[in-house]
Amino acid sequence: MENRIKELTSNAELLIANASDLNAINEVRVRFLGKSGELTAVLKGMRDVPVEQKPMIGKIVNEARDIITAMVEDKLAALTASSINSKLQSESIDITLSSKKCKKGGLHPCSIVVNEILNIFTNLGFQVKQGPEVETDFFNFQALNIPLDHPAREMQDTFYITDDLLLRTHTSPVQARTMMDSQPPIRIVNPGKVYRPDDDATHSPMFQQIEGLVVDKGITLCDLKGILETFAKTLFNEKTKTRLRPSFFPFTEPSVEVDVTCAVCGGKGCRICKGTGWIEILGAGIINPKVLDNCGIDSTIYSGFAFGFGIERITMIKYGVPDMRILFDNDNRFLKQFN
Ligand code: PHE
Numbered sequence: 001m002e003n004r005i006k007e008l009t010s011n012a013e014l015l016i017a018n019a020s021d022l023n024a025i026n027e028v029r030v031r032f033l034g035k036s037g038e039l040t041a042v043l044k045g046m047r048d049v050p051v052e053q054k055p056m057i058g059k060i061v062n063e064a065r066d067i068i069t070a071m072v073e074d075k076l077a078a079l080t081a082s083s084i085n086s087k088l089q090s091e092s093i094d095i096t097l098s099s100k101k102c103k104k105g106g107l108h109p110c111s112i113v114v115n116e117i118l119n120i121f122t123n124l125g126f127q128v129k130q131g132p133e134v135e136t137d138f139f140n141f142q143a144l145n146i147p148l149d150h151p152a153r154e155m156q157d158t159f160y161i162t163d164d165l166l167l168r169t170h171t172s173p174v175q176a177r178t179m180m181d182s183q184p185p186i187r188i189v190n191p192g193k194v195y196r197p198d199d200d201a202t203h204s205p206m207f208q209q210i211e212g213l214v215v216d217k218g219i220t221l222c223d224l225k226g227i228l229e230t231f232a233k234t235l236f237n238e239k240t241k242t243r244l245r246p247s248f249f250p251f252t253e254p255s256v257e258v259d260v261t262c263a264v265c266g267g268k269g270c271r272i273c274k275g276t277g278w279i280e281i282l283g284a285g286i287i288n289p290k291v292l293d294n295c296g297i298d299s300t301i302y303s304g305f306a307f308g309f310g311i312e313r314i315t316m317i318k319y320g321v322p323d324m325r326i327l328f329d330n331d332n333r334f335l336k337q338f339n
Helices: 002-018 022-033 038-048 051-090 109-123 151-155 172-181 221-235 289-294 311-319 324-328 332-338
Strands: 134-136 165-167 186-195 206-216 242-249 252-261 278-287 303-310
Touching: 002 022, 002 038, 002 051, 022 038, 022 051, 038 051, 109 186, 109 206, 109 221, 109 311, 109 332, 172 186, 172 206, 172 289, 172 303, 206 221, 206 311, 221 242, 221 252, 221 278, 221 303, 242 278, 252 303, 278 289, 278 311, 289 303, 303 311, 311 324
Parallel strands: none
Antiparallel strands: 134 165, 186 206, 206 303, 242 252, 252 278, 278 303
């Protein structure tokens, strides 16, 4: 028995020394120490050992098991380390190779302008709200004091889907929706796409607007002018001046058109401002009390102002883009200048 164990141990030692990979060492482990392994078989044979020899043989078997286990573990550790090392060597990266040029994407100039404008207004305490692009005639026109067959509809040529559904012609329906489901104080800006069947150098059938709306007690035209002046100075530059000219919108009374001094020539007159020094940027006004009443806000207590402008137009003014269609061409030579 004793010899058998010695032989077994030296066999194991040889096999362990020769095991060249993790599979081989595992096989050795199973062969000697596994459930039906050779050493386990010897242990099972202990039953037949005469009682007086049992302690001595038992000790030898246990020692042999410890020795084989330790050898297996050492070899396992050595093989694992060498397999990691060889992997590290074969998978090494040559960091001296020049890298592939990675082209970075960027935001469209209109998106840059939208983000900038939303930033300005949220800093002034406005909330951002959005509404559906497919609108009902009611929210796009009637709630805003433009009844069916009213001549003011001519100001905004419209894509109709059905008699009652249309592609919104401006972002103003969001102001009606907001007033209908909340009470003052209201201070929102709503960016989004709008649609009108126009297509030339300064008009596109799809364009973007941002509308602003403030409703509270005691709101006047002075508040509107103050907000728009702050806005224009932040968006263009500190020297930008603002002027209001009388205009007409059915949903505001009085209505104004707002001009800013030309950001390109600073007001001296140039090609962009057609020599006038001023550029019209938006429409605005004090909300017509009829609109407040239509939307469930008591016009004897509250007043408000609204303004709306086109993003493409502002982008053209800010960056001196001569033709609106360039903004929709997706020409990389143009787009890349903004990133
Ligand atoms: N909704 C108007 C337009 O698209 C702009 C506007 C908004 C004017 C709010 C006044 C007040 O032409």
